[in-house]
Amino acid sequence: MTDNDVRAAELRRALADSLEQSGNLRSPEWRQAVERVPRHLFVPTFFRWTDGPGGITLWAPVGKEQDPEQWLELAYRDETLVTQLDRTLVSPTDRHVTPHDVAEPVQGDPTSSSTLPGLVVRMLEDLDVVDGMNVLEIGTGTGYSSALMSERLGDKQVTSIEFDPGIAANAAAALKLAGRAPHLVVGDGLNGVPEHAPYDRLVATCSVRHIPRPWLHQTRPGGRILVTLAGWLGGYGLALLEMGDDERAEGRFLPGTVSFMIARPQAPEPITSKQRSAAFKMLADATPRPTAVGHDIREDWTSNFVVQLAIPTARQETISRDGGPFVHYYLDTTTESVAALTPEPGGGWTVRQAGPVRLWDNVEAAVGLWREAGSPPQEQFRIRTDGHTQTVWVDGPDGPISWDLTA
Ligand SMILES: C[S@@+](CC[C@H](N)C(=O)[O-])C[C@H]1O[C@@H](n2cnc3c(N)ncnc32)[C@H](O)[C@@H]1O
Numbered sequence: 001m002t003d004n005d006v007r008a009a010e011l012r013r014a015l016a017d018s019l020e021q022s023g024n025l026r027s028p029e030w031r032q033a034v035e036r037v038p039r040h041l042f043v044p045t046f047f048r049w050t051d052g053p054g055g056i057t058l059w060a061p062v063g064k065e066q067d068p069e070q071w072l073e074l075a076y077r078d079e080t081l082v083t084q085l086d087r088t089l090v091s092p093t094d095r096h097v098t099p100h101d102v103a104e105p106v107q108g109d110p111t112s113s114s115t116l117p118g119l120v121v122r123m124l125e126d127l128d129v130v131d132g133m134n135v136l137e138i139g140t141g142t143g144y145s146s147a148l149m150s151e152r153l154g155d156k157q158v159t160s161i162e163f164d165p166g167i168a169a170n171a172a173a174a175l176k177l178a179g180r181a182p183h184l185v186v187g188d189g190l191n192g193v194p195e196h197a198p199y200d201r202l203v204a205t206c207s208v209r210h211i212p213r214p215w216l217h218q219t220r221p222g223g224r225i226l227v228t229l230a231g232w233l234g235g236y237g238l239a240l241l242e243m244g245d246d247e248r249a250e251g252r253f254l255p256g257t258v259s260f261m262i263a264r265p266q267a268p269e270p271i272t273s274k275q276r277s278a279a280f281k282m283l284a285d286a287t288p289r290p291t292a293v294g295h296d297i298r299e300d301w302t303s304n305f306v307v308q309l310a311i312p313t314a315r316q317e318t319i320s321r322d323g324g325p326f327v328h329y330y331l332d333t334t335t336e337s338v339a340a341l342t343p344e345p346g347g348g349w350t351v352r353q354a355g356p357v358r359l360w361d362n363v364e365a366a367v368g369l370w371r372e373a374g375s376p377p378q379e380q381f382r383i384r385t386d387g388h389t390q391t392v393w394v395d396g397p398d399g400p401i402s403w404d405l406t407a
Helices: 003-021 028-036 068-075 117-126 144-153 165-177 213-218 273-283 295-299 301-310 359-372
Strands: 045-051 057-063 081-086 109-114 135-138 158-162 183-186 199-204 219-230 236-243 249-253 289-291 315-320 326-332 337-343 349-354 382-385 389-396 399-406
Touching: 003 028, 003 068, 003 117, 028 117, 028 144, 045 109, 057 068, 081 165, 117 144, 117 236, 135 144, 144 158, 144 165, 158 165, 165 183, 199 213, 213 219, 219 249, 236 382, 273 326, 273 337, 273 349, 295 301, 301 359, 301 399, 326 359, 337 359, 349 359, 359 389, 359 399
Parallel strands: 135 158, 135 199, 158 183, 199 219
Antiparallel strands: 045 057, 045 081, 081 109, 219 236, 236 249, 249 382, 289 349, 315 326, 326 337, 337 349, 382 389, 389 399
16 A cells, blocks of 8 residues: 555545535445545546636646645545536637646636535435445546445446546546446436436436436336436526336425536527627617516525526526626527616616517516515425426415426
8 A cells, every 4th residue: 555545545534524524424335435435536637716817717727746745635625626628718619628738727617527525425315325226327527426336336236427428538447447347328318328227316417407308217116316407597406306107206406505517418508699689689679667676686596596497498698788787688599588687776677678478577476476485495396397397396375386397
């Protein structure tokens, strides 16, 4: 054993202690997995968040070569370690940038990471993954969470699928180095992996707008699915569903503010300049009116989720035109509708709307019903799906308040 191995084992024990203290790690079996799986092998390099000039976020590359001690210590912190960035907004050809590709801190949007260990084990505990189960993971990422499952359940019981071939190749190499060999698949996890079905448990470490029908086919009756439901307005909710006998699943949202990067084929396209100009044109004749529900409603975790449920196909951007105030545009290209929210100098908000769907009327109605119900937190919301229609609901004074999200 090298000094490095001894230090890594110490750091793993300390990590397991802190995960137990935080309540995320609750069983001796998962503790043993955390103590045994060498996370540092899965994150040979990663990006660290740092403040850039003018408050922008920059990502600094970190690796064994630069500072071996710091790298090892960071690998065992309860932190998400970003391993890939999409830099197309700043540099159109740099879609998948890894820490190997840069020497200095850079801008970009994370597209792959090793999820913080506390959340990984919390999800395995919440999903009640126990010995003997057959599990499908969507989003292999670095392979660390697959390794934890393989360590406890055995390689044959774990299947993991990753969309990005480069990320998948790195994960395969790291798993081999760690002595683990789960079934690894490169492809779109929204189709599941029928070859190794049926699964007792399905866990997704990317979020989805709609729970895909193949997941329901491939999870056995009584089996469970744990996935973060997401949308295009940055609302998230960690949902735990149980399969019925009829390929329908029903469940509830769990506490906490859990968010994951959205599954690649479901991520929103950026708003184009053509769509933006069409929206401005539509709004030119719209009459402004005051609204008691401002854009700031979205600062709260649950109310943002409600807004997203009310206008599930809308995207949003904030723009100042010709030196005027910043206006928040909600654009729904599915229905060709738009709403623009403007802050008033003395406080309050006005809204302008155009198109067949009055987007902000829908938001006001949904938020009004949710408030009448006493503004219940997200863990009181429930979800049901047959793979086509997905319904989210919460109890109100006059019965359930529900939203249908058809795939
Ligand atoms: C947060 S990371 C995974 C973390 C991973 N479990 C770990 O511990 O390292 C999410 C991963 O999901 C992948 N992903 C996104 N959309 C996907 C899809 N449709 N199918 C499979 N993987 C997907 C991303 O490429 C990314 O690597």
